[in-house]
Amino acid sequence: MTESRKTIFHMSDIHIGEAGVRIEDFRHIIDYIEKKENEVTNPLLLITGDLTSDGLPEEFEAFHDVVDGIDIPTIIVPGNHDERNYGAARFEEFFGSRFKRFEDEVVAIYAADSAEPDNDAGHVGRAMYSEIEDFFSEAQDKVRIFALHHHLVPVPHTGREFNVVEDSGDVLGLLTECNCHMVLNGHRHVPWMWHLNDMLLYNTGTLLSRRIRGAITQVHTHINIYPDSVEFIIRDKLGNEKKFAESDLTF
Ligand SMILES: [Fe+2]
């Protein structure tokens, strides 16, 4: 089999502080990723929000203690739970900007904060569109990835829709024009993929929350990028892995 060019460890919705979420379990998964990094090419850790339950300082601190010192590139953006109690200020203290841009020889990733203080609904906002467009237009030879907390398209088996990104139509139109390959997000706590035009919309499950909305268990995702394709492998809390999806990549 062709060797992969890059592996993204994608996790979301850790919810430190929520009843039943154990910091030891989070530490155990990060330890696993640190061991696994030697077996994969060019690893990156992407965390798409809801690090905490209520955006409280002690929750951010506990989360930070676990990821601090991890020696692979890490991209973290906040989710709606992190923006409770004006948690955005704490987030920035620990993890820097709420918007992140990352590029290497394989990928170009624009990660946006789609949350707002004390509002569970998702929002990207027109003010960001030209920056996103400029970023991707400079990266047309790379795998182009947009990451955020909220979903752009409703996810099945997650109940009635009430906090999809408010401007999702315009954002999807923009990303399509930018030839974006994939959108990576969390929030719904259930793994799911849509193929929309030529774009993959991947919703990873919750890493540790008990609110799994009927999904089998808590998971994170290994996204292996090959020269012309990509595969998504989900790994559950007990260490079981299964291929969730694969797709061609076109440039
Ligand atoms: Fe969540």
Ligand SMILES: [Fe+2]
């Ligand atoms: Fe969320």
